[in-house]
Amino acid sequence: MGNAKGMPKPMLSNSKLSKFDYVQLSDPTYFRSIMGALQYVTLIRPEMSFSINKVCQFLAQPLEDHWKAVKRIMRYLSGTLHHGLLIQPAPVHQPLSLIGFFDADWAADPDDRMSTSGACVYLGPNLMSWWSKKQPLVARSTSEVEYKSLA
Template sequence: MCLSNKLHNSDNPQFLDESLYRSIVGGLQYLTFTRPDISFSVNKVCQFMHSPTEKHWAAVKLILRYLKSTSSHGILFSKQNSQQLQGYCDADSGGSIDDRKSTTGFAIFLGPSLVSWCSRKQRSVSRSTTKDEYCSFSASTSELLWICLLLKEIDLSFGSLPSLWCDNLSAISYS
């Protein structure tokens, strides 16, 4: 989804077949289990299930076109000797026009395989990009620690300490 294409509640005109919109977007939500590359976009169009507009429907069709052209993509699990656990996190500061909340996203890899990912709206509005990024960093850390405990519980050891990558120096310093 193009980041400059901001979706909001006041777009007009209303989309006439709301049940079609909800049905397709609901299906896209299930598809994010195997296609994490569409998580952010699906998260955005899900925010307008109560009252979709033509612009929101156009965004859904764009996601469907993307899926059609990338039908061979998906999650690949490969047998590798590397058991390095790494996470990457990010946030868009005040990305939602309607409520000024940010969206948190992270991806966690075990070796070369993606094992956990998330894209969700933060619960509160923050006054700084540092706080947005820190909230994303915190959510990612929580997920990373949970995966570490899970791996220990099933007696799977990983090479070295897990790494978490963030692109905001202020959030890194703050943490």
Template sequence: MSIAKSISSPMAHTTKLTKEGSNYFEHPTLYKSIVGALQYATVTRPDIAYSVNKVCQFLSTPLEEHWSSVKRILRYLIGTQTHGILLQPVSPKSPLALTSFYYANWASDCDDRKSTSGAYLFIGNNLITWWSKKQNTISRSSIEAEYRSLALISQEFQWV
């Protein structure tokens, strides 16, 4: 991977990972080890949270297709080594603003039809918390998936 070319995004927009498809990856321990390291990297790299969440769903039986997605994330990280979280001081005279952004990807999992939610929460210009996870229940519409994401970020707001 040290001579691999960088890539502009951690996962292609059209990628749909499933439990079935290509051959099983012959080194599942290597897959688990690298995906675990990528989970650790999401602490300072929220831009890969969604992609890492997707590849983590196949730790028990990784396929060649899943391994290709992991390698794409690594290629993205090679080209974005200077990216990360920048914390900026907030003026004591300005009001403290809480801002959030959330999203829902309706029925994004081809295997169980559950939606994926994600959110970012800022104090001022500083990102303080973020997540991307599969919803616990199956939503019947995209708006229901959005409401579930909104409920989750509202809980996060209350906690902060």
């Protein structure tokens, strides 16, 4: 994949990965080793957290659609090798602020109707922490899933 065409996004916004595709991979060990390596990418590339988290949910039984999603992630990475985190000094004339942004979808997983939430926290102009994870319980409303994301 060294000379593959880069992709503009790591995952399509309307992508619905499911465990009920029935086209199994011939070598799931290779899929798992690549996903293990890609998890390290989330340490320095916050925009990758959601897509890598989403595909990692299928490590037990990876299917052909999951492999296509991994290839798209790797094509995105090959086209954005120059991207990374930028750490800037805070302006001297402004007080240091701590700002957090949280978001969640509601029952977007087609298999179990669980929600995925994510957050990013800035200290001054710098991104300090981020995460994306699947919530452990099914939410009954959008406000409940947003509240769980914030908690």
